[in-house]
Amino acid sequence: MTDTILKTAKLETGYDSKPVLQGVDIEVKRSEIVAVIGRNGVGKSTLMKSLIGLLPCKRGELLLEGEPITKLSAHRRARRGIGYVPQGRDVFPRMTVMENLRAGESLGAPSPGIYERMFEFFPILEERRNQRAGTLSGGQQQQLSIARVLIGSPKLVLLDEPSEGIQPSIVQEIARTMVRLNRESGLTVIFVEQNIDMIRAMAHRCYVMDKGRIVTELTPEMLEDRDTVRRYLSV
């Protein structure tokens, strides 16, 4: 078994005729937490969408645990253990919290006690379990969206701007939860983020994107320094 969980080789994709990703190479090892940063519109969300398969790859290759998954549809990739938490959360608004979580079971069979575990991480979800998801606050929806993929015990979680529009206390709580899951069960996380505190709280290392390519990589030492991170956030 290889130590690399996900690898892309010269990944290219875009919308219609407009190219967005122009040859992305990343490699993520098992149990790593990797951030993807860069200005708006450089293709970070597009990268996440093409990793889960909501956008087809035009060229290049995508390997999950050494096996090519480039041609697989989104639901097949998800069942191989990729959990996708999109920008804007995308909870099912007219379903209850509990039903949203149950939908996550399609990712993988729920392990015993997983619901209790999720409610321990996100107590608000237990309190609101029979409430319709559309009536939750942004932060609560974000927690639901994350818990929804974790129910299926994915190997790799993709988070697209988890802090966007959410109050700082919940951002911290989410970061703590992800770090804890990473330490306890070796969960691998790739996340797109602009929030400097969240990046520093979670990331082991960091890819910097510009114009559809990875332009540089920040090591753990570079992440130590707030000013360096800030500088790269606006590259």
Next chain:
Amino acid sequence: MAFLSELFAFLYQAGDAFAFLVLAACGLAIVFGMMGVINLAHGEFILCGAYVCATATRLGMPLPLSVLLGALVAGIVGMILERLVIRHLYHRPLDTIVATWGISMIATQGTLIVLGSTLPGTGTPLGSFTLGDYSFSQYRLVLIGTALATLVGLYLLFTRTRFGILARATIQMPHMAQALGINTGLVYSLTFGLGAGLAGLAGGLYAPTMTLVPTMGSAFLVEAFVTVVVGGADIFLGTAPAAAILGVIKAALTSWYGQLAGQIGLLLTAIVVIRVMPRGLSGWLLRERG
């Protein structure tokens, strides 16, 4: 006593109209509400159910089983058509209307050519009973019961089962459902099959009460569409209450002014409702609820 039998006669008529509207419309409502597909071939799935049921009954199968067989065959035909035709036309509503209309014509004319202008009926089962001055068919009571049971069954299917959760997730947010590992193509196929199967159920249930001709689907189609238009996209907040309201209107107008008045009343109600609530009862209720 006279008053009571009058009252019962009216409730019976309203219930009969309600059952017809629910059974005729629920398949159409599911396909429209959950998939956004306006299925003009709905009447031909009803035809399919009716013909299969009548044929099976004449070959000696008990009626309840024949009805279920009709529903099953219509459902399977629906799933095949979804895969061959409808699937390629999602997000192209106008093209879907044309395509399903074409399927409808092919099915009607094909039935006419292959099976002739009529199929021998089986006669209405069960007997009748009298109350006061009126005589009532027991089979109609069975139909009313079946309509209610179908609504309850669908409610449980969509709220209590795994399929229900996956179907609602797919309908509310297809891309997210896919990203969670839900095979949305399969969900669409099953949902369309369910809609077609319910149409087949209606056909099978009404087969013993009607003349079996290749165009019999159109007798259901108009009322089914009126019910769906008045009800809107949600079957429980829309179709069911719409069928109840329309059933009462139809029964009242029919018993006081005749069948034609009943039909006109349905269409007028539909026009008024579209004017006041463009998204039907359920659209209005959901907006009120926020």
